[in-house]
Amino acid sequence: MDHGLPDDSTVNTALALAVRAPSVHNVQPWRWRVGARSIHLYLDPARTPTGTDPDQRDLVLSCGAALHHLRIAFAALGWSAVVHRLPNPADPNHLAAIELVRHRPTSLDAALSATISRRQTDRRHYSSWPIPHGYLGLVTERAATLGAIVTQAGDRPREVLVETMRTAAARHADDPEYRFELVNRSGRHSSDDGVPTRNACRARPRDELSAREFAAPASADGAHEPDYAELLVISTSADNRLSRLRAGEAISAVLLTATNIGLATCLLTEPLELADLRRRVRHEVLDDIAQPQAILRVGWLPTSALSLPMTPRRSVADVLDPFESAAAG
Structure with missing residues (x-):
């Protein structure tokens, strides 16, 4: 320069x-x-x-x-x-x-x-330790400065999000193009992109939240407790290219803030990739006042959890x- x-x-x-x-x-x-x-x-x-x-x-x-x-x-x-x-x-x-x-x-x-x-994107189960309201308030504030809204999912909104995740997973399981793409983008031991086997967790039937079925997951994460992750919905007032770009900036701010606090995070977008499920989230979780852009799992890892390898770039x-x-x- x-x-x-x-x-x-x-x-x-x-x-x-x-x-x-x-x-x-x-x-x-x-x-x-x-x-x-x-x-x-x-x-x-x-x-x-x-x-x-x-x-x-x-x-x-x-x-x-x-x-x-x-x-x-x-x-x-x-x-x-x-x-x-x-x-x-x-x-x-x-x-x-x-x-x-x-x-x-x-x-x-x-x-x-x-x-x-x-x-890191940590797909493992999170512990039952509560997240202080001040922490969630901080991530909400930092997203707002970038034009995005963070909504914590209460009881009924959480049920809706869980249902849409399960529905999306079931539909994608019957979609050959999607499944081929997912396998092609995961399970590799040496590559500079995709999701390596060491960073994927095996889904279990009793899991509340459906996860993407990446190829050759390393383990089921060793957890036998329920997943106590909080679910946050990141949304914007509009749904054009500019709004999505700003939402991505806000997602980064939320992820970095949460990580700096010590929280584990996992970004979820699968149910929002299907138009009817995205509309349902907008209607039943956001009361039709905002456009959902991403769902974030956030919480505390168990003290026994080991550090994950970094994903490649x-x-x-x-x-x-x-x-x-x-x-x-």
């Missing part, structure tokens, strides 16, 4: 943290371009899992999470990101243009940036394109 802007080492460090963002099936659907004075985020349509995400809803959420990860990483490195979302109406895959200005890092910037490398070099448009840089 030009003199006065971050050097290449700083940019690469920030991008290396950005690509730690969660993504559907860990497909990592982002492309980055570094211009003379800006960084640009693109959705990579070639990585669309068509059986799971035909309208690219989950892909845009994933890219939004990567965008927020990037902002947090740069903030800790001394740069504030000014984000222009969907800057090119002629190219809907151009999701963001990011300009950078000098910034004095705060202790929160440093803490959240450090959390990026520790955050593609290198920065693999997701970085040469910048061709001088006018946009």
Whole structure:
């Protein structure tokens, strides 16, 4: 980048943290371009899992999470990101243009940036320890600053979410394209994307919450107790591409905040990938006042739980394109 802007080492460090963002099936659907004075985020349509995400809803959420990860990483490195979302109406895959200005890092910037490398999708059962209301209030507040709403599912809303998860799992079990896609994106021992066998848990018939049936799961997580996870629904007022991008940013903020507190998290989108189930969640859980974008399991792991291996990521070099448009840089 030009003199006065971050050097290449700083940019690469920030991008290396950005690509730690969660993504559907860990497909990592982002492309980055570094211009003379800006960084640009693109959705990579070639990585669309068509059986799971035909309208690219989950892909845009994933890219939004990567965008927020990037902002947090740069903030800790001394740069504030000014984000222009969907800057090119002629190219809907151009999701963001990011300009950078000098910034004095705060202790929160440093803490959240450090959390990026520790955050994991943990599909195991969570313990019965209650989550203090102040913790849930904090994640709600941070999502709200990014234009999203966090709703804690009470008794009846939780029943609805459980029912929609089970229905989605049953339908997908009868969908050959979906099942092939899931097997193709999981169970690998050495790969830079997908869900490795070591990070997948075997579903059990008595589980309250249905989980995706990833290939060759390592174990049933050793839990014999019920899963006491709280369920949070992350929603937005609208349901267009911009709203989904902002929801992805809010998801990142919630995940990093929860991880920094010490909570375990697991992002769920399977029931929201089916239009009728998404409508049901909107109607019965959100009272028709918001559009559901993701469901989050959150809770405390048992003290005996071992750390999981980190899921793989593609290198920065693999997701970085040469910048061709001088006018946009």
